[in-house]
Amino acid sequence: MEITTEKDSNYNDLEKMSVREILENINKEDKTVPLAVEKAIPQLEELARIVAERMKTGGRLFYIGAGTSGRLGILDASECPPTFGVPFDWVLGIIAGGDTAIRKAVEFAEDDPTQAWKDLQTYEVDSNDVVVGLAASGTTPYVIGGLEMANANGITTGCIVCNTGSPVAAVAQFPVEVVVGPEFVSGSTRMKSGTAQKLALNMLSTTVMIRLGRVKGNKMVDMQLTNHKLYNRGVRIIMTETGADEQTATALLEKYGNVRQAVESFLISS
Template sequence: MSVDLSKLTTELRNGDSMKIDQSSTLEVLQLINKEDRVVADAVQLALPQIAKAVDAIYQSLKKGGRLFYVGAGTSGRLGVIDAAECPPTFSTDPDLVQAIIAGGEKALLVAVEGAEDDAELGSSDLDKQNFSSKDVIVGIAASGRTPYVIGALEYAKSIGAETISLSCNLDSEISKMANHPIEVITGPEVVTGSTRLKAATAQKMVLNMLSTTVMIKLGKVYENLMVDVKASNQKLIERAKNIVMTVTNADEELASAILEKTNYEVKPAIVMIEADVTYEEANKVIELAEGMVRKAINLAKGE
């Protein structure tokens, strides 16, 4: 069955790049760079939509739900990247933010032909992860019409889960299916239809915004520091130490000593130093403060 792509702005020809095959290396780069500069402005226009999506994800996660990114091709790979970065950055459980890509892990490296055209596969892949009404899905498709993503969104909607879509075309198919549609209109690509360019850049920017803002709202950032960083290697151990020293003005010796007591958990280390309490007391107030360091410090001080 043929698919009409003529109305998709991501599939239109870019008038400025008609002679790109005759251009010099520098001219090609300048044109790509010029087009890339429109992406941030396009994302800015979508900020109200993105804010609604962030609040929906936050509410789902607060109630014990999980966040699922679902996509095919480049869109799916971008979801995998964002999900994979959450545990080391914010010490989240790997199950909290997950990504499902059409064709499975193999599709991360090699295109799996036909997988993105299977709506039933999108539905069954989501079901295999025990997706429930408490969870939230972000369906990612630059075209906004990928059957695999549509199938996943349909399944999520059928069980009453929160649904979010992320596309780069106006009034896209997946937008019509989502409670919270996000449309970032980046326009025709320098190479016609190559949505790994501007559209993918926009998707990456939005996914950064979704996960980062949700984690800030969940208390995983204090001031602008990653206080839930998982110190899983030497670089991150040093980062944890530097964060504690920055926040508390403690010297390196004290910061290291306290972090050894907390198994390099930054939050309790900060509370211990700032409020002069034990590790057990710090953890207790952090729990009462729902992970918010500023509130935990005040509680520990009796303020």
Template sequence: MTFIKITEQASLYNNLEDKPISEILTDINNEDKKVALAVEMAIPQIEKLVSQIVPRMQQGGRIFYLGAGTSGRLGVLDASEIPPTFGMPDTLVIGLIAGGEKALRNPVEKAEDNMTAGWEELEAHNVNSKDTVIGIAASGTTPYVIGALREARKKGILTASISSNPDSPIAQEAEIAIEMIVGPEYVTGSSRMKSGTGQKMILNMITTSVMIKLGRVKGNRMVNMQLSNAKLVDRGTRMIVDELGLEYTQAERLLLLHGSVKKAIETYKKENKT
């Protein structure tokens, strides 16, 4: 089957510079409406991936994201949100981007074209068979990602890919291929738009569902979140008020003493058994 890059096909819109702002915004919004439907079609593959990640992480495994450009930045972003949201160490979900830290803000010339760099970076983290390696590339053709997935799979490591083109090269290298076909971008080839939005949605789905299954959420609440600002202390305090029926000041004192909603509630219930 011939590999077709839908991500490089011409936009469905033309003469963008001649359009009024309201029409540009409406057109972009109409294209964005297609993203959630494309992600929905990939839920079976996402579910398959999550169901295999959870037992690995229960045994000490980690998630590694690899990508270049927008894809790499989104992987780093999702990884960086796990500690404050779920109170997990920053060593459990790790984002790697072609070109390293500099590439988060500035393009690094030809970094994504290095076929061996991704695997070398994984080796530096002592990647092993309990881990999961997820390659992200809208085009599905990024050498940095392809090389890493290929070597990881050879070593018996669970691999997955997230791309916006069907039957892409990274899908061929991955055990689980998540394909989110959002169609041509509003600005031709600008995969920071629909493809980027869909990637963020999928990464949210993966890590949120994993963290729920690892017990980092109770009911529908972030009971393990880091108390890094006044807003989060207030949120946590109100959770304790709702759960235990305490006065606000007592709940806040309990929260700050134990450092998390979960520990505060568990300790209070243990100490006040009837």
């Protein structure tokens, strides 16, 4: 396979560039990422459909990855509960090397092809769930091994990679390939590849949550009210959805502690 993520940068002598030149050239490369994601929408559609289908029947979504990819999976998973009000065990991110690897690289953790399945088993993963492997290169043994074992145990698998024809995509039942080409700093997949995976994860989880009914209109009616900004947003949503004044909306939110319930109770009683 051709590993474009490991190819030399289209730019050379980076250290001789001015600060402005570095920034402009990074930005020039970053502009290509959404176009690469757009080409992968048909693949993302298939993955989003199966994830929503599984989750509607009680399944969970697992992300497995190493390094930047693993951290992005954890980020996406951790943001689903506050944004959409879902339980913390609906979307789960697992990184090679465990929680320590979130902040500090764990040497050779990604090279163990057996560890991902061990990590998944601690959550009693089963055939209702979906396991999505995240690997910019598409060659990470940790991810390949995890997907292979998931397949062997009747679990639906997907992936998000940044090369074509990779081992990870070959193993995944629902592969998503977002090919962004060489990085600005050769091989630094935290850059364009990481951005591509972040965009794809945003699209996947948001689409799934909308399909699960966790958005009304265009509002996060199930969001967790964990700070003043979100509380005030909740009040505004209630006012918009019901036509109630601020005092009434605030009282409703105080009573129910949830935007959706506050709106529904007002509309029922009106």
